[in-house]
Amino acid sequence: MAQFLQYAFSGLTVGAVYALVALGFTLIYNASGVINFAQGEFVMLGGMVTVFATAAGVPLPLAALLAIAVAVLVGVALHLLAIEPAKGASAVTLIIITIGASILLRGLASIVFDKRFHALPAFIPGEAWRVGGASILPQSVLVLGGAAAVVVLLWVFMSRTLLGKAMIATAANRMAARLVGINTVWIICASFAVSAAIGAIGGILVTPITLTNYDVGTLLALKGFSAAMLGGMGNPLGAIVGGLVVGLLEAFGAGYISSAYKDAIAFLVILLVLFVMPNGLFGRAGVERV
Amino acid sequence: MLEVKDLKSRYGRIEVLHGISVEVREGEIVSLIGSNGAGKTTFLRALSGVQPVSGGAIRWQGKDISRVAAHMRSRLGIAQVPEGRQVFSPLSVEDNLKLGAWARRDNEIAADVENIYRMFPVLAEKRNIPAGSLSGGQQQMLAVGRALMTKPKLLLLDEPSMGLAPLLVDQILSSVADLPKLGITVLLVEQNATAALAISNRAYVLETGKIILSGEAASLANDERVTEAYLGL
Ligand SMILES: Nc1ncnc2c1ncn2[C@@H]1O[C@H](COP(=O)(O)OP(=O)(O)OP(=O)(O)O)[C@@H](O)[C@H]1O
Ligand SMILES: [Mg+2]
Numbered sequence: 001m002a003q004f005l006q007y008a009f010s011g012l013t014v015g016a017v018y019a020l021v022a023l024g025f026t027l028i029y030n031a032s033g034v035i036n037f038a039q040g041e042f043v044m045l046g047g048m049v050t051v052f053a054t055a056a057g058v059p060l061p062l063a064a065l066l067a068i069a070v071a072v073l074v075g076v077a078l079h080l081l082a083i084e085p086a087k088g089a090s091a092v093t094l095i096i097i098t099i100g101a102s103i104l105l106r107g108l109a110s111i112v113f114d115k116r117f118h119a120l121p122a123f124i125p126g127e128a129w130r131v132g133g134a135s136i137l138p139q140s141v142l143v144l145g146g147a148a149a150v151v152v153l154l155w156v157f158m159s160r161t162l163l164g165k166a167m168i169a170t171a172a173n174r175m176a177a178r179l180v181g182i183n184t185v186w187i188i189c190a191s192f193a194v195s196a197a198i199g200a201i202g203g204i205l206v207t208p209i210t211l212t213n214y215d216v217g218t219l220l221a222l223k224g225f226s227a228a229m230l231g232g233m234g235n236p237l238g239a240i241v242g243g244l245v246v247g248l249l250e251a252f253g254a255g256y257i258s259s260a261y262k263d264a265i266a267f268l269v270i271l272l273v274l275f276v277m278p279n280g281l282f283g284r285a286g287v288e289r290v
Numbered sequence: 291m292l293e294v295k296d297l298k299s300r301y302g303r304i305e306v307l308h309g310i311s312v313e314v315r316e317g318e319i320v321s322l323i324g325s326n327g328a329g330k331t332t333f334l335r336a337l338s339g340v341q342p343v344s345g346g347a348i349r350w351q352g353k354d355i356s357r358v359a360a361h362m363r364s365r366l367g368i369a370q371v372p373e374g375r376q377v378f379s380p381l382s383v384e385d386n387l388k389l390g391a392w393a394r395r396d397n398e399i400a401a402d403v404e405n406i407y408r409m410f411p412v413l414a415e416k417r418n419i420p421a422g423s424l425s426g427g428q429q430q431m432l433a434v435g436r437a438l439m440t441k442p443k444l445l446l447l448d449e450p451s452m453g454l455a456p457l458l459v460d461q462i463l464s465s466v467a468d469l470p471k472l473g474i475t476v477l478l479v480e481q482n483a484t485a486a487l488a489i490s491n492r493a494y495v496l497e498t499g500k501i502i503l504s505g506e507a508a509s510l511a512n513d514e515r516v517t518e519a520y521l522g523l
Binding site for chain 2: 179
């Protein structure tokens with residue numbers, strides 16, 4: 001039982017990060033129809049910029065804000081320089097563009113930063129807490145709480161502000177949105193920005209637990225993508241549930257079967273979803289598949 | 291107010307508007323009638339900027355706007371009720387109306403929402419319901435209301451009567467007929483030519499991408515070519 005709990009805690013912790021990545025996929029997918037495989041690089045930037053800024057003497061809160069700002073700028077640039085000029089291109093072309101952007105960002109990160117692994121000290125120092133025989137790090141609680149806070153803030157933003165509603169309107173019917181005077185290019189750009197910020201926050205929170213380097217985005221994107229697929233691409237609630245489920249599956253798989261298969265679980269989820277329920281757990285039918 | 295000269299538009303390599311010239315004067319209701327696939331929707335979309343034009347000019351209050359972005363045209367006072375209503379389905383009725391006022395910065399938005407509810411009381415009852423769950427007629431009213439919320443000078447209406455029960459058609463068209471009293475000029479696209487001509491000052495007849503007839507609505511309503519082709523007489 002203690003072991004089960006232990007696996008569950010670690011599954012939920014990484015799952016929360018996958019959920020944030022999946023939420024990033026969802027936002028951009030809904031607004032623009034693009035599946036952004038550079039989503040993992042936002043997480044990487046969150047962690048790496050915070051690491052290097054704190055190493056340079058910037059206080060942690062400021063470093064974290066800086067990291068979010070850098071990720072947002074990169075997200076906006078990605079949209080304005082790569083996605084928007086290719087408007088009208090097929091879904092496959094757009095995906096290839098985002099994969100190219102992801103490779104470029106990794107390359108740049110390996111030059112601007114380095115290729116080593118980096119850690120951050122835990123934001124809440126102290127011993128692990130004991131719960132039911134298992135131990136949970138205060139930082140894990142912070143990851144879960146932080147992810148929950150992001151989800152709540154995003155929900156408030158989407159359901160309570162006119163800008164959030166303009167995003168929903170643009171996602172629902174872009175032509176009608178333009179007809180009422182919404183600058184949809186700007187709105188889609190904003191969704192890239194929000195998505196980048198969410199990814200970066202995930203990266204900042206999880207780095208004290210999982211380490212980071214220039215290359216962590218690749219697997220994170222894959223796992224976030226499988227989480228989004230599992231939840232039903234385009235469904236924010238599905239993304240969150242999907243992320244937690246993928247995280248839990250991974251932790252239980254690693255614990256009870258073998259940690260060698262840990263990363264294979266996400267692939268397995270993607271394949272199963274594609275074969276068994278192409279619309280995911282909460283998906284609507286008729287979403288374009290690629 | 292609106293002067294369209296020799297407007298051309300294409301889908302890929304296929305030209306569907308072959309040089310259309312139309313004029314709308316302030317305070318008028320002008321209708322554009324034509325059968326399926328004539329190019330009516332393409333024309334209205336080109337006017338709003340959501341369909342690219344490949345030639346010609348759109349002069350609005352004296353200035354050529356054919357290169358102005360769609361979201362700016364709505365700010366210049368041109369609104370459209372698109373074909374098939376196109377409400378924002380996941381958002382509530384009220385949010386749809388508020389988004390109509392997206393580009394406005396005045397403080398009469400709340401009062402205007404109430405005006406729309408007075409115009410279409412059924413929308414007031416459903417104000418918190420997602421637009422996607424309204425009936426076709428209610429969605430049409432919402433689409434009209436949303437366009438009015440932009441405070442347009444010119445309203446483009448694309449087949450507002452499509453798919454509605456006769457009683458609702460009358461209700462929608464009679465609210466359209468009242469728009470000039472509110473200072474709103476109307477360009478109405480209809481397949482239902484009888485109903486359209488009845489509330490219009492002037493009309494154009496569009497066939498396969500060309501204007502083949504135009505004139506006073508009353509005289510067109512008696513024109514043989516119109517009665518045969520569009521009035522089913
Ligand atoms: N997205 C599109 N791609 C290619 N061709 C199109 C597209 N939309 C319309 N067309 C073609 O352009 C022509 C004009 O279509 P349009 O929708 O403007 O006609 P319409 O007069 O509005 O017809 P309806 O009365 O059926 O609404 C038609 O031949 C149609 O097949
Ligand atoms: Mg049409």
